Amino acid sequence: MYELRKVEKKFPGVHALKTVDFKIGRGEIVGLVGENGAGKSTLMKVIFGAYQPDDGAITIDGKTVRFQNPRQAMEHGIGMVFQEQSLITNLTVMENIFLGYEQQFVKMGVINWKAMASAARMQLQKVKLDIDPATVTSKLSFAQRQLVELAKVLTLEERIDGDLVILLDEPTSVLSKEEVELLFKLVRELRSRASFIFVSHRLDEVIDLSDRIYVMKDGAVVDVVETDNADVDAIQHKMVGREVNKEYYREQRQKPYQADKTLVKADGLGVPPRYSGLSFELHPGEVLCLVGTEGSGREAILRTIFGLETPTAGTLAIKGEQIRRFSAQAGVAHGVGYVPRERKIEGIVGGLNVYENMTLSQMGNYSRSGVLRIGEEKKLARDWISKLAIKTPSEHKDCGGLSGGNQQKVVLAKWRSGGSDIMLLDHPTRGLDIGAKEDVYEMIRDMSEAGVGIVLVADTLEEAIGLSHTIIVLKDGEVQKRFDCTPGSKPSLYDLVHYMI
Amino acid sequence: MSFERIKTHLPWITLVLLVAIVGMADANFLRPHNLINMAADIVPLFIMALGMTFAIYIGGIDLSAQSVANMTTVIATVALPVFGVGAALICVVAGLGLGALSGFVTTRLLVPSFVSTLAVGGIAYSAGQYLSGQRALYMNAEMRDASFGWMVGNSFGIPHEIFVGGVLVLAAVFLQNRTTFGRALKAVGAGEPAAVASGINVARVKIMAFALSGMLAAIAGLLFSVKLSGGSPTIANGFLLPAIVAVLVGGTPLTGGVGGVVNTLIGTLIVAVIRSSMLYFEIDATQQQMVFGLVLIAAIALTIDRSKMRIVK
Missing domain, CATH: 3.40.50.300 (P-loop containing nucleotide triphosphate hydrolases)
Known part of the structure; x- marks a missing residue:
């Protein structure tokens, strides 16, 4: 027909x-x-x-x-x-x-x-x-x-x-x-x-x-x-x-995190009606996964930690310091990096080239009294282009013209090169092909090994289970269940879905 | 070669074509003396357009520029006998303050810049009327030459206005290409959400862009009043439209993010050539704004980035 x-x-x-x-x-x-x-x-x-x-x-x-x-x-x-x-x-x-x-x-x-x-x-x-x-x-x-x-x-x-x-x-x-x-x-x-x-x-x-x-x-x-x-x-x-x-999610590289130190501590945190009563701790080396359906509050939580949302209830402490003024500047200053879901809109600036994008969050490190040291910026970009195998003709290439996976690597390089040790990843593999996805998984394990605390909103449940040390399941903005995901005793899809809907 | 690829080269191609056309119509146009005078005459407008570039680059607009320039001609004339060269400082600070006010209203009270700058322009206009008593004022020639004679003199056959414009454009290029402010400006213009998510203080960048626009409009007014040896609250009327045209035909679209100060230099020269060609083609002075209006419409329609502006109201 x-x-x-x-x-x-x-x-x-x-x-x-x-x-x-x-x-x-x-x-x-x-x-x-x-x-x-x-x-x-x-x-x-x-x-x-x-x-x-x-x-x-x-x-x-x-x-x-x-x-x-x-x-x-x-x-x-x-x-x-x-x-x-x-x-x-x-x-x-x-x-x-x-x-x-x-x-x-x-x-x-x-x-x-x-x-x-x-x-x-x-x-x-x-x-x-x-x-x-x-x-x-x-x-x-x-x-x-x-x-x-x-x-x-x-x-x-x-x-x-x-x-x-x-x-x-x-x-x-x-x-x-x-x-x-x-x-x-x-x-x-x-x-x-x-x-x-x-x-x-x-x-x-x-x-x-x-x-x-x-x-x-x-x-x-x-x-x-x-x-x-x-x-x-x-x-x-x-x-x-x-x-x-299991190899796909690099589970063999999952090491225990440093439970004795705390990077982020949320206590009764809430931005009603999107989420409320959220308490958790994030430790160095930990991959903490927020799982839930669309609209369960996952994105709002990441944006609060980064500083783009101001909570109306509860407290948030980053590295032991209570956050009072919520702004992206404050988040960046505390070493928080944010890889947003809308990569082309919030992740990279199309129209700026690779090195300009990489230093955008840390221009202070590459300038003296407001004057940029462009030579050093380019060197940084070349280093990270080779470190993450970013496919680009040079550091002068407009980031808007790179493929999705390479744009994502630029965003990750931006935060990692600036020394961010708390990373918030919102659907970091969305729209990437398999090879690029695996690169991202590899980078997540690398960061975890380097003692970075990661809050992840994964693209699929399989990804969440495969990558995480800890899973928090949310429904309608409220925590339903917390799972420990030690390799070998990870929760199944069914376990999670049960609490999601 | 696609239109998108030619687009970035369109401004200078237009300039060369226009010069060639007018030059063919009347060879006198191409004489160096004529070209230099034409460039010197356009400098006040250029300085205003230079400031406007910053406002448009971040996707805004500064409709107060002309009124700020009007007001400064009055301030300069009134302040000259009392403060001498210090009058310049008062003008600059006044322009900077009004621009910052527009920026504050835009970013903190969330009023779109075309309204906030229109309102601030109203304030500036009325301040000019109040200070002048609604009359045209004249500078004392001796005092003017003592304090600001350097602005309008002539060295090696080149009017000093050209040097003033040259210094300002170099400073603007440095600011745009070599400083953290310039980079932040570019990021805000090209992708504001990503600039926010990179921890850039976007509100401050915007306020600074409008403050710069106000300051340069004030400098334009100052130079204009020195040239004409006087001030009045309506003396710079007719500047706004050509200044916006200069920025847009130069290749900085209303949606911002591309182009910049060098583009505005080319755009201003295009405006200068159009303006003098109207003399050669005997178009009446009263019809000039009509021509600029039409050029503006064409320039906007050609340069605007539709992907950034899906809904037009």
């Missing part, structure tokens, strides 16, 4: 899709898995019309089609349920469902709200959501909003003639176990109305729900697996290209 043939997509410096063949039949549920950067999101964007392929063909029932934008794709029956939801939260549910298609309810320039409400109610029935369509969207829970989004996509059913293909982008990432089951049940029932493409990095869920699974790696489809004989380990192997084992 819907088919992609030999689709190619290139971006400057990246071959994002390599001769991808993809098809989905009527009423089928197809899984799409792959690591970050494997090309899943590019493929999805091609399917729902946000990107146009450079080469290859898209056909629906054998007819070649070409979408200039998502709206044209929708008119051909392709709908998308976004991971970061696309609903406008201050509109009502029905306004969201018919956003851009209000014309059908307009009589003489006035919207007939009653007609819209009853039409919306009909759509909500499809997803078994029993709410008043006039509810303001912000009042709904995350799971409910997701269903509204699905209902919105299902309005296509009345609007177009052909079959529906609905993309579900990581729909389960923030749902509880029960909610996931409800969603899956619903999707199975909706097969009579539409086909689904289910994108997720949770392999067990993909295997549970899909009929066939496309496995992507480095922009190519490396395998198509029938779910009947699917095996998690085998698929994982194909996604990563080799076994994921």
Whole structure:
């Protein structure tokens, strides 16, 4: 029914899709898995019309089609349920469902709200959501909003003639176990109305729900697996290209930390409503992992320690000194380094070159009465370029033009070269390829060995378990459980998830 | 070669083309004497544009520059008989203070700079009117020459204004390229969130940028009043638009982060050539602002970084 043939997509410096063949039949549920950067999101964007392929063909029932934008794709029956939801939260549910298609309810320039409400109610029935369509969207829970989004996509059913293909982008990432089951049940029932493409990095869920699974790696489809004989380990192997084992997270390099010294001590710390009542100690050499779902307060905690947030409750002491004025300057002065999640926005300054980025947090060390000693800056940059094997033509290269992994190394070099011995890492491996990820893991072990205390918010639970000495599980801003992660007796995924949701 | 790659070279290419076009229309334009006089005439505007560069470089704007210059012409004229050369110091401090006030309002009270500087400009304008009694004032020629004659003299056939402008541009280049302040300025302009997350005191950098802008606007006003031997609260009207045009056509976009003081030097020369070409092409003086308005629109549309400004209001 819907088919992609030999689709190619290139971006400057990246071959994002390599001769991808993809098809989905009527009423089928197809899984799409792959690591970050494997090309899943590019493929999805091609399917729902946000990107146009450079080469290859898209056909629906054998007819070649070409979408200039998502709206044209929708008119051909392709709908998308976004991971970061696309609903406008201050509109009502029905306004969201018919956003851009209000014309059908307009009589003489006035919207007939009653007609819209009853039409919306009909759509909500499809997803078994029993709410008043006039509810303001912000009042709904995350799971409910997701269903509204699905209902919105299902309005296509009345609007177009052909079959529906609905993309579900990581729909389960923030749902509880029960909610996931409800969603899956619903999707199975909706097969009579539409086909689904289910994108997720949770392999067990993909295997549970899909009929066939496309496995992507480095922009190519490396395998198509029938779910009947699917095996998690085998698929994982194909996604990563080799076994994921303990070696991956450098567990053999995990040494006990110095429990007798304390770098950071939080006591009843809180920035309500994001988190509250947080107490912990961070020791030299310790990797402390904050685990929780999106919105559990992990990022706010890192930002408080760095000084970008001012707590309204509790106390924070860094190296025995009580912090009273919270500012990034104070954090840097106390030797705290922050590797933010938004690398391109908060990590590096695009437009500044490598050495300018590396000394940005420590210009005082490379200047005399305000005049920079640029020669020394360049020397520092050259040292760290070779120390961390940063791939750049020279220290004069604009950091905005480096690849993600190398940008991350520049950010790490910035803090480490300035002598930061408390490192806050927020998703340090997000969007990096495997090799770059392993480099980051290696650097984390190096820092730990050098006596740096690290607070980590990991990209995946596996990463958190593999890297950490200690795990603190958070839910809705409150500590649920603390795990010791000595190699050999690390908690399992299941142990953690149990406390997360 | 893509437009993005040509873009950085566009200012000087424009300058060379303009000079060639005007030179072809009238060869007299290219005579060294004429070019030197043209450069000397533009120096007050250049100094104002130099200050404006700092405000625009961090993604802000300084709409008070013209009013600050107006006010300083009055202060200089009023203060000259009492303080002599010291009048210059008063002017500089006044400009610095008003600029810092704009910076404070922008960073601490979180008022966008186009409003904060407009308001501070109103204060400066009205201060000028109050001090002058709303009249044009004249400097005593002897006193002026004794204290500030060095600013407007002539050595080796080159007017001293050019040296004043030269010293200031060198100082600005040093500040921009060699100091921690210049580096912080660049970081704030190119990526403010990362500058914050690197522990840079962004508010202080911004306040200093606006203070510099105010100070240079004041120096522009001082030089202007010495040149014209007097002051009035409206004497520098008509400076603001060309000063902003000079910064933007020089290649520092409204979104900040790229360009800089050397770009503004080129931009000011472009403005100077456009201005004198209007004489050659017999465009009436009253229509000049119209031309600058159109050039400004074209320059903004061409240079602005859309990725930094998704929503336009």
